[in-house]
Amino acid sequence: MLRTRWSATAASLVLALVSSWTAVFARQPTNREDGSRGFHLPIQRTRRGRWKRDGDIFDTGLGDVLDTTYTVLVGVGGTLVPLIIDTGSADLWTVSDGCHQCSTYDVALYPQRSLSPAGQDVDLLYGDSRTGTHASGPIGTDTVGVAGLSIPDQCFAAIVDTNTSVLETGSSGILGLGFPPISVIWRQLLALDLNGPVPTLTKRDVRPGPGRRTDAFPSFEFLNSTSSSRKRQDGSTPYTSAIDSFSTIGPLFTRLAALNILSRPLVVTALQRDTVSLGGNAGTLSLGAFPYDLTDDALTWVPVRGYRASEGGLPPSPRAPNEVYPLVWEIPVDDVYFDGVKLPRSALSPRSISLSALVDTGNSLIRGPQDIVGHIYALIGDSFDCSIPHNLSFQIGGVQFPVDPRDFAQPAAVRPGTVYPNEVARCSPALAATDPPRAGGFLYSWSLGDPFLKSVLVAFYYGNMTHPSQDPPRVGLLSTVPSDAGTALEKAVASAVYHGGVFPSTSEPAPYATPIEMHTLDDIPPPMTQGPQWAYSSGAARAGASAWATSLTMAVLVGVLGVLYH
Structure with a gap:
């Protein structure tokens, strides 16, 4: 298995490029005559797609670990980390340099000193009715970017302890593409902001997905708490409802869509095959538009x-x-x-x-x-x-x-x-x-x-x-x-x-x-x-x-x- 090898110098250079791309991307691009805009990240190393803005073309791509995990490079603060693309969950987490057992793996570690802490720890539980694993660490914020699109003050977890097999695939964490209600991080921060009880982290908070228990279901009981109507000094509440928080403390792609950073609230996947019979589809992750000139x-x-x-x-x-x-x-x-x-x-x-x-x-x-x-x-x-x-x-x-x-x-x-x-x-x-x-x-x-x-x-x-x-x-x-x-x-x-x-x-x-x-x-x-x-x-x-x-x-x-x- 090939693994990404990271050096501080290389990461710094690439992050500089990412930052410059973000500045260029202040202009709205078009990549088809119908005016739709999007960013296409090929998964297959030998067949790269490209995304562009007003004639500026930039290249990137995704990883494929034996057709079992598909990863994308995500800029979290000043660190590029490969994260598993996961439409079955909605939380973003990456291992940090506070995770002592993680240093034995050849993966990028996010420096905890860069985290703006939210004053909450999270225990993300994975598993089914027979097994279970976890990823634990503090919740905080930093600038997060993918494919040249970046957004400040993005909430995520900087993991300090985990027994998942994510690191064994050469990945640093998970990029959830699901909806806000199944995000454990979102529910915890919302409860904190509403001054309600922080949701208890039990098996009810396990992400839905392969073999997950059907009682792994999000709980919204904290929204019914009488203490969740806390007023600010000006008489307003922090959020009129939970829905108002999607664009501020919601998952990454929820915020990209809610803030109209994407031309369309759309993510497209086409996974290639790298086992049994090599070749197949030109794997692509596309953000905000269709690849291949599809309609x-x-x-x-x-x-x-x-x-x-x-x-x-x-x-x-x-x-x-x-x-x-x-x-x-x-x-x-x-x-x-x-x-x-x-x-x-x-x-x-x-x-x-x-x-x-x-x-x-x-x-x-x-x-x-x-x-x-x-x-x-x-x-x-x-x-x-x-x-x-x-x-x-x-x-x-x-x-x-x-x-x-x-x-x-x-x-x-x-x-x-x-x-x-x-x-x-x-x-x-x-x-x-x-x-x-x-x-x-x-x-x-x-x-x-x-x-x-x-x-x-x-x-x-x-x-x-x-x-x-x-x-x-x-x-x-x-x-x-x-x-x-x-x-x-x-x-x-x-x-x-x-x-x-x-x-x-x-x-x-x-x-x-x-x-x-x-x-x-x-x-x-x-x-x-x-x-x-x-x-x-x-x-x-x-x-x-x-x-x-x-x-x-x-x-x-x-x-x-x-x-x-x-």
């Missing part, structure tokens, strides 16, 4: 589920009592199919709860109801031959979005030099069970992690976060699975068998600015309105020897896959 009508759009106060959601503002706010990037799902057959609905989910899924870049697997996942395993059988392409598809907005078979198959770990018996590569599905939805908790049945997101370009549209009825949040999807995905899998398996049972995989850190080439729409397959018509050839050529120069054993991949933060 809205090229995507299938679906609404984000809102949670009413009666369902445990964020209470609305007194000025807008009928508003319903989203908690997570949760979207409706019509049906789920496996190898062309519609799967039954889970018996573990009440019929009164409609079928939905969380879209989560921080999840390295696809997670679903225990009985349905068990049903899929039963259909596959005890021996999962990697070379047999399987089609797991999610019908969303009337369109089927398949998972590329190269991402559905998770190769079994083998030692270098091991030859598969009978020249058959063994795999397991990239599937795991998650706790079922229930009233009073999160209502999604599925968590669509990186195997799904490598197959689909996803646009996360925040809309109007203070008045969502005026511009509702939504998610747009575009399938990127090629029609020959099944044949590509067979070729990859044949090549792995030929090379002693080892699949190729690469890992790249989040890079500094480098020369790049422009992306075009030709870099991704055309939109798919139906499931892929995969070719099932009887034998695949033993090809692709050149890809093995950068190969790592799949034992490393399997070790990182699974429960990312445990």
Whole structure:
């Protein structure tokens, strides 16, 4: 695994560049004739995209750790740190030089002396009903920037103690792209500002995501406290409602959108593949506009589920009592199919709860109801031959979005030099069970992690976060699975068998600015309105020897896959 190596001199030079970019970015840019503006950060090192303002072009990019974590360089004060992109959470944290065990890892550490403390410590809990990890440290503020966009007085946690596996991936922390209500930092600071009781940090405050308990649900009880109506000297309250605090103490991307720093409240992800069959999509994170000259009508759009106060959601503002706010990037799902057959609905989910899924870049697997996942395993059988392409598809907005078979198959770990018996590569599905939805908790049945997101370009549209009825949040999807995905899998398996049972995989850190080439729409397959018509050839050529120069054993991949933060 390659890791980012940081030096004080290099970091200072790059931060100087970031600062100069921020000054240039005071002007509003255009990158298409329709006037939309955005910043596109390629994830793939060899295929850089670019973002520009009024003719000024600047390059940056993201890292990819074995297709299980995708990172971006974020400027926190005077330090550049690689943070994991996580649409399943909303908190920003980075390890600091106050974390003694963190110094053994080759990652950038934020200097605590630069933090403007908020007088609060936070304990961010991760885990499911069987395991749990944490990241703890003081909350404070500093200037935070990404892709040349910076914002002062951004709240985050400077971690001094953690037992997550984030550091093992070469990352310094997590950049949550979720909505404010699930931010533990936001809830703590809001309670402090309202002079109410600070929310108790229990399992109810665990971030929703892969395998998370359904009782890991945000609590807003502190808003009902009689002491939360504290008045200032001029007779006003600190916030007329919790909604007013989004633009001041909210998560980074919430503030970027609320303050109109982005031309559109939009983040787009397209994750590339660096395992099993190298290549694939030109991975990109785009801020404020679409990449590849795409337009809205090229995507299938679906609404984000809102949670009413009666369902445990964020209470609305007194000025807008009928508003319903989203908690997570949760979207409706019509049906789920496996190898062309519609799967039954889970018996573990009440019929009164409609079928939905969380879209989560921080999840390295696809997670679903225990009985349905068990049903899929039963259909596959005890021996999962990697070379047999399987089609797991999610019908969303009337369109089927398949998972590329190269991402559905998770190769079994083998030692270098091991030859598969009978020249058959063994795999397991990239599937795991998650706790079922229930009233009073999160209502999604599925968590669509990186195997799904490598197959689909996803646009996360925040809309109007203070008045969502005026511009509702939504998610747009575009399938990127090629029609020959099944044949590509067979070729990859044949090549792995030929090379002693080892699949190729690469890992790249989040890079500094480098020369790049422009992306075009030709870099991704055309939109798919139906499931892929995969070719099932009887034998695949033993090809692709050149890809093995950068190969790592799949034992490393399997070790990182699974429960990312445990």
